[in-house]
Amino acid sequence: MTANIQQEKPKGKKPDFSAYPVYTSKLRKEFDGVIAVAGLDLRIGKGVLYGMIGPNGSGKTTAIKVLMGLLRAKSGRARLLGERVPLKKNRRRIGYMPQELAIYSDLTIHENLELYAGLFSMDPETFQKREKELLTMIDLRDRKDSLVSHLSGGMKHRASLACALVHDPELVFLDEPTVGVDPELRAGFWKYFNELKSGGKTIVLTTHYMDEAQKCDIVGMMRLGELIAEGTPQSLMEGAGTSNLEDAFLEYARRGSK
Amino acid sequence: MNSRRVMAVSRKVLQSLRHDKRTAGFLVLMPFFMITIFGYTFGGEMKNVEVYVVNLDEGSPNGTVSDLIIAGLSSRDTLDLRLVNSVDVARQKVADAEAWAAIVFDADFSEGVMTALEMLRQGSPVVPSVVQVYMDATNPNIASAILSELQRSMQIVLVTNYNLVPPITVSQDSVYGEGAEFIDFFAPGVMGLAAMMVTFILSIISFVHERSTGTLDRLLTTPVTEGEIVAGYAIALGFVALIQSTVILVSAILLFQIQIEGSVILALGVILVLGIGMQGTGFLLSSIAKNEFQAIQFLPLILFPSILLAGVFWPLESVPAFLRPISDFIPLTYAVEALRSVMIRGWGLDRVWPDLTILVLFAFAMLALSTYGLKRRR
Numbered sequence: 226m227t228a229n230i231q232q233e234k235p236k237g238k239k240p241d242f243s244a245y246p247v248y249t250s251k252l253r254k255e256f257d258g259v260i261a262v263a264g265l266d267l268r269i270g271k272g273v274l275y276g277m278i279g280p281n282g283s284g285k286t287t288a289i290k291v292l293m294g295l296l297r298a299k300s301g302r303a304r305l306l307g308e309r310v311p312l313k314k315n316r317r318r319i320g321y322m323p324q325e326l327a328i329y330s331d332l333t334i335h336e337n338l339e340l341y342a343g344l345f346s347m348d349p350e351t352f353q354k355r356e357k358e359l360l361t362m363i364d365l366r367d368r369k370d371s372l373v374s375h376l377s378g379g380m381k382h383r384a385s386l387a388c389a390l391v392h393d394p395e396l397v398f399l400d401e402p403t404v405g406v407d408p409e410l411r412a413g414f415w416k417y418f419n420e421l422k423s424g425g426k427t428i429v430l431t432t433h434y435m436d437e438a439q440k441c442d443i444v445g446m447m448r449l450g451e452l453i454a455e456g457t458p459q460s461l462m463e464g465a466g467t468s469n470l471e472d473a474f475l476e477y478a479r480r481g482s483k
Numbered sequence: 484m485n486s487r488r489v490m491a492v493s494r495k496v497l498q499s500l501r502h503d504k505r506t507a508g509f510l511v512l513m514p515f516f517m518i519t520i521f522g523y524t525f526g527g528e529m530k531n532v533e534v535y536v537v538n539l540d541e542g543s544p545n546g547t548v549s550d551l552i553i554a555g556l557s558s559r560d561t562l563d564l565r566l567v568n569s570v571d572v573a574r575q576k577v578a579d580a581e582a583w584a585a586i587v588f589d590a591d592f593s594e595g596v597m598t599a600l601e602m603l604r605q606g607s608p609v610v611p612s613v614v615q616v617y618m619d620a621t622n623p624n625i626a627s628a629i630l631s632e633l634q635r636s637m638q639i640v641l642v643t644n645y646n647l648v649p650p651i652t653v654s655q656d657s658v659y660g661e662g663a664e665f666i667d668f669f670a671p672g673v674m675g676l677a678a679m680m681v682t683f684i685l686s687i688i689s690f691v692h693e694r695s696t697g698t699l700d701r702l703l704t705t706p707v708t709e710g711e712i713v714a715g716y717a718i719a720l721g722f723v724a725l726i727q728s729t730v731i732l733v734s735a736i737l738l739f740q741i742q743i744e745g746s747v748i749l750a751l752g753v754i755l756v757l758g759i760g761m762q763g764t765g766f767l768l769s770s771i772a773k774n775e776f777q778a779i780q781f782l783p784l785i786l787f788p789s790i791l792l793a794g795v796f797w798p799l800e801s802v803p804a805f806l807r808p809i810s811d812f813i814p815l816t817y818a819v820e821a822l823r824s825v826m827i828r829g830w831g832l833d834r835v836w837p838d839l840t841i842l843v844l845f846a847f848a849m850l851a852l853s854t855y856g857l858k859r860r861r
Contacts, residue, residue, distance in 0.1 A: 327697035331499040343491025
């Protein structure tokens with residue numbers, strides 16, 4: 226495992242952005258005065274599988290949307306792969322799977338993938354190979370030409386994941402990629418995430434499943450727009466003196482609100 | 484602007500239409516039904532208008548004038564004549580709305596005409612002979628058709644049988660639209676109307692859908708730019724508008740034998756520019772509609788002024804003066820005018836450029852505003 230799991234804040238005047246595919250500093254976002262993200266400082270190293278956990282409304286999705294340039298931060302800074310957000314040139318190196326799936330239900334899986342391949346200017350041969358690989362991973366090879374509207378909820382989820390990965394991005398944001406996916410296939414997903422990671426890809430995902438969080442290199446616990454704790458699953462449990470991440474989260478939340 | 488990304492967006496729009504067989508069928512059949520229904524209702528000449536004739540004329544030594552007039556009327560198919568003997572019966576038919584008019588020749592009609600002719604030859608004052616017409620003038624078009632048929636037939640009788648040449652003759656020589664029927668006048672309008680309706684509906688619904696399902700956001704996280712998305716849609720929907728216009732043109736030519744004097748390519752070009760502009764309008768309005776239902780509410784708002792004030796079925800001159808400024812702001816007004824000039828008058832680009840320029844400016848403004856509207860979201 227060559228993952229660069231380095232979480233302490235860089236010393237010196239100029240932080241080394243290149244070491245951190247995801248770098249934010251005091252990132253803040255409000256909706257009509259309601260704070261959604263409250264000064265988030267994220268440093269996510271290359272090849273890291275980073276899991277964001279936290280209850281609904283804790284700011285996970287909003288933070289990702291700000292990073293993807295879909296929402297404008299109120300204050301603070303963010304860089305992805307060294308480029309300031311909102312991105313221009315690095316967009317082609319990043320993949321994003323939104324929570325709401327956002328795939329065209331009036332197109333087939335193949336046509337959805339083809340659209341993204343076109344938007345990322347992939348050449349047809351590379352796309353063909355890539356498509357086969359992804360369809361195998363999401364176990365939908367025989368449904369390639371089915372309209373998305375004819376698929377089950379879990380299948381749509383898998384198709385949406387494939388769209389985020391079609392251009393072989395270096396950095397991927399997956400907002401709840403495993404919701405509604407059955408356990409067997411979820412295991413397959415995680416195997417694939419680990420393969421991506423070994424290939425030097427950085428993955429940021431959100432999840433509600435604590436057993437999944439356990440499989441991440443680094444877990445960031447979010448509550449009320451803040452990172453209340455961050456570290457390897459092991460260190461988080463040790464720090465809280467608990468035997469599972471769920472209790473650890475409750476412990477950190479209790480300490481935080483004191 | 485990257486053409487591959489633009490084409491990826493265009494292809495996606497057309498693919499989803501292809502999967503939706505019903506919508507695809509609607510896109511082709513709707514213009515066909517529009518032109519067919521409008522064509523058969525409004526188009527062509529008036530035919531077989533039911534009219535009762537009561538001929539009480541007792542004639543004169545020089546012949547029976549009323550018979551000649553009636554023969555003249557029967558030789559054409561505008562009026563469908565029913566001869567009866569009783570004035571009351573004929574008038575009752577009109578009163579019961581079973582006939583549009585009753586034409587009555589009195590007993591001394593021929594005698595009166597002969598006397599009048601004699602006096603005319605002598606140069607003395609003339610007492611005209613009278614034909615009575617009881618008319619249901621509910622439909623002014625029918626009323627004027629009946630009167631003009633009658634006038635025409637009387638003129639012919641006087642000239643051919645009595646060598647009486649009316650002092651004034653009208654020599655008709657049309658600059659444009661020689662032999663044109665009403666359908667030739669409104670077919671260009673229907674083409675424009677169909678193109679604008681469909682591009683507007685498809686664009687506003689697609690974009691409301693793109694916004695509400697999150698696909699638009701997702702597109703914006705890829706390297707595709709706002710301008711490329713707008714351009715991709717414009718190309719796809721412009722293509723749809725062209726197909727529709729072709730359906731209309733072909734059906735109007737086959738079913739109604741409309742005449743096309745100018746360049747078909749130029750006419751289709753006008754449609755394309757209008758379609759692109761309306762696509763942009765739909766895009767813009769999609770940002771203030773929260774769902775498909777709200778989007779559909781814009782349709783009558785756009786449609787009715789366009790049908791009524793853009794000169795599709797009635798000439799612009801018949802629009803009341805205080806409403807004319809609205810006509811000037813409706814893009815369809817310029818499209819219909821340009822299409823009519825090309826298709827009926829046979830004008831080329833050298834003469835329709837002012838209308839076309841306005842349409843091009845409108846299309847550019849809409850595309851630019853759509854792009855700007857998308858950029859503002861980031």
